Amino acid sequence: MADVARMAGVSVPTVSRVLSGAARVSPLKRERVEEAVRALSFRPSAAARALVSRRPKALAVVAGDTSKYGYAETIRGIEAAARAAGHTVMISVVEGPEAADADRALRLVLTQAIAGVLVLKFDPPGVAALRRMPPDVPVVALSGAREPGVPQAVLDEAGAAEELTRHLLALGHPTVHHVPVPPSRREDGRTTGWRRALRAAGARVPALEAATWSPHVARETGRRLAGDASVSAVFCGNDEVAMGVIRGLADEGVRxxxxxxxxxxDDHPLAELWTPAITTVRQDFFGLGERGFALLTGVVDGTSRRRFSSERPEVVIRASTAPPATR
Amino acid sequence: MADVARMAGVSVPTVSRVLSGAARVSPLKRERVEEAVRALSFRPSAAARALVSRRPKALAVVAGDTSKYGYAETIRGIEAAARAAGHTVMISVVEGPEAADADRALRLVLTQAIAGVLVLKFDPPGVAALRRMPPDVPVVALSGAREPGVPQAVLDEAGAAEELTRHLLALGHPTVHHVPVPPSRREDGRTTGWRRALRAAGARVPALEAATWSPHVARETGRRLAGDASVSAVFCGNDEVAMGVIRGLADEGVRxxxxxxxxxxDDHPLAELWTPAITTVRQDFFGLGERGFALLTGVVDGTSRRRFSSERPEVVIRASTAPPATR
DNA sequence: ACTCGTGCTGATAGCGCTTTCAGAACCGGG
DNA sequence: CCCGGTTCTGAAAGCGCTATCAGCACGAGT
Known part of the structure; x- marks a missing residue:
């Protein structure tokens, strides 16, 4: 920066003022500084900037996974919103549900100069990360069910799951079986909504099938379900699980x-292309990420009192649900 | 850090030595410092550290997308390797193929204190980012085809595509049509391999179908292809495109x-579950990310002279390919 | 007893930037 | 022509850490 100042014939603080755009600088000097910056292809050091200014333009995302559809889309939304606001995004993955896993992931980003942390609280590792978060770090959680505590952006999964289950019951199914995804707390919002709908309709509540994120495991579940004549409708924790179940049923000749x-x-991008096209709930994960970022900036600079942002996902009826067979 | 030093009854440099583990400190003082660090839950500032020590433990990933399967897996591999080495990962997305898009994405991370940059050169935005990279920043490209220039970790897609195309020809198909994904350069490695196999076999080389990443667009292509009796085998740029094409063909009654x-x-996780299970090429994107990180650390600290790391993906024959119909 | 390592420790000097703060330059009004 | 009020500018003081170097014990060698 001293080089730039020398070249432009001004002082270092003036260069700083031009670059940060904070204070007023005469047009002449501003012009000269900008020219020198270009000529020397000068890039200010974020490290030095963060060291002195105490409000870093960076944030961390902490998650139990990054490549599964919902996670990846949420992160994409966060990144887009952050980039638009000039913030850099750091990512740290929590390998498992233990406190030690969370600490390892957090240490990496908490030593960086960050404005705050967004935690994807979709699974046990995310919950662990949230629990291990030091109290002095601004944090926003993104999840599928509102809980007291930290500020959070949520998708009201329980409500949508209830509506979807009602749809299945309305088609005439006596009850609906459920293959959950691994819950982040005691019970997933999707499972809660399903249970609520069954109870409200006075339908029998079947035992939960084994929870999984893996479509391959779900395929096994589908095969098993094929042999159970009491199964006429299955609500799956996500589309990939549904794909596995459909495939497993098909393996056994059940259409x-x-x-x-x-x-x-979730309305996975491939859900509509599956045969049959899958009835699902459209989740705006990208928007969830954007809302999370907005919430975090509000928390950090105190411009906003809002601590929650909720959105109700939308049920999408496709070809994989129909009235029960008269068998 | 001054607080810790005071509490432990040592000097600030000694605390620094304990925390960085670089120099020798007497066991007594080390113990006292560690206790004080715990008691005060002290977290060293990465900003200050980076400012003075000049070799930051952080790196940036620049990509045109982050949520598509191959991208997300590669990033996951990078993150895992980086985390194991104590490095923080930052992410920046390049929105489009223009230089301005690349500059915007790069500015965000290049001002941060980073050891280097990994560019996912899978598409035009990635290429643009690579081209706009300042020469003084250590960089490694990850891609599907080796090119001169920057150090890179590659998956030899052309070779695998050639093998897969040969497989289709060996089944008896007179030729193989091709639906490419948008190429990162003039031509994608997958397309090159396909062309090479056809030429070597003396088969007719059909005109390319419209390039796309979108399975929905591919579905349209599949519908169109269904009407063309000369089409007996289709090699798609990735599994999602193949899913779209299969679905489009099915829409028109073509099995x-x-x-x-x-x-x-790519061997997308759902490829095996699709009906029919999709013949594909298994790509180790996670491993690509790991290799990219290893290459970058080698480039940065000069411990390694290696500038390339190549791996040959493996063809996986499944149910979606068979001898041609005798129609 | 005196020198010479050897190991550990602390004072000191920055890293590259932003943030006071005080001074210079200029304006219009009395 | 002097005054207070605006702008603008630069000198100086750090932000929290690490690197350097000098200093201090201590034991071994002469």
Missing amino acids: TPEDVSVAGF | TPEDVSVAGF
Whole structure:
């Protein structure tokens, strides 16, 4: 910066003022400084800037996964919003549900100069990260169900799951089986909504199938379900699980939706292309990420009192759900 | 750090030595410092550290996308390797193929204190980012085809694509049509391999179908292809495109693989679950990310002279390819 | 007893920037 | 022509850490 100042014939603080755009500088000097910056292709050091100015333009995302559809889309939304606001995004993955896993992931980003942290609280590692977060770090959680505590952006999954389950019951299914994804707390919002709908309709509440994120495991579940004549509709924790279940049923000659209806969750980009096209709930993960970022900036600079941002996802009826077979 | 020093009854440099683990400190003082660090839950400032020590433990990933399967997996691999080495990962997305898009994305991370940059050169935005990279920043490119210039970790896509195309020809198909993904350079490695196999076999080289990343666009392509009796085998730029094509063919009553064989690329987690299970090429994107990180650390601290790391993906034959129909 | 390592420790000097703060330059009004 | 009020500018003081170097014990060698 001293080089730039020398070249432009001004002092270092003046260069700083031009670059940060904070204070007023005469047009002449501003012009000269900008020219020198270009000529020397000068890039200010964010490290030095963060060291002195105490409000870094960077944030960290902490998550249990980054490549699964919902996670990846949420991160994409965060990144887009952050980039638009001139913030850099750092990512740290929490490998497992233990406190030690969370500490390892957090240490990496908490030593960086960051304005705050966004935690993807979709699974046990995310919950662990949130629990281990030092109290002095601004944090916003992104999740599928509102909980007291930290500020959070949520997708009201329980409400949508309830509506989707009602849709299946309305088609005439006596009850709806459920293959959950691994819950982040005691019970996933999707499972809660499903249970609520069954209870409200006075339907039998079947035991939960084994929870999984893996479509391959879900395929096994589908095969098993094919042998159970009491199964006429299955609500899956997400679309990938639904794809596995549909495939597993098909392996055993059970057709969807003619013999068994299957519904998913998330509106995965491939859900519409699946055969049959999957009935699901459209989740705006990208928007969730954007809302999370907005919430965090509000928390950090105190411009906003808002601590919650909720959105209700939308049920999308497609071909994988139909009235029960008359068998 | 001064507080810690005071509490432990030592000097600030001694605390620094304990924390960085670089120099020798007497066990007694080390113990006292560690206790004080815990008691005060002291976290050293990475900004100050980077400012003075000049070799930051952070790196940036620049990519045209982050949520598509291959991208997300590669980033996951980078993050895992980086985290294991104590490095923080920053992410910046390049929105479009223009130099201005690249500059915007780069500015964000280049001002941060980073050891280097990993560019995902899978598409035009990635290429633009690479081109706009200042020469003084250590950089490694990750891509599907080796090119002169910067150090890079590659997946030899051309070789694998050639092998896959040969497989289709060996089944008896007179030629193989191709739906490419948008190429990062003049021509994608997958397309090159396909062309090479056709030429070597003396088969007719059909005109390329419209390039796309979108399975929905590919579905349209599939519908169109269904009307073309000369089409008996289709090699798609990736699995998602293959899924779209299969679905489009099915829309028009054309069965896969009985009427038309379809192959994909990447071994997407859902490829095996698709109906029919998709013949594809297994790409180790996670490993690509790991290799990219290793290459970058070698470039940065000069411990390694290696500038390339190449791996040959493996063809996976599944149910979507079969001998041509005798129609 | 005296020198010479050897190991550990602390004072000191920055890293590259922003933030006071005081001074210079200029304006219009009395 | 002097005054207070605006702008603008530069000198100086750090932000929190690490690197350097000198100093201090201590034991071994002469």
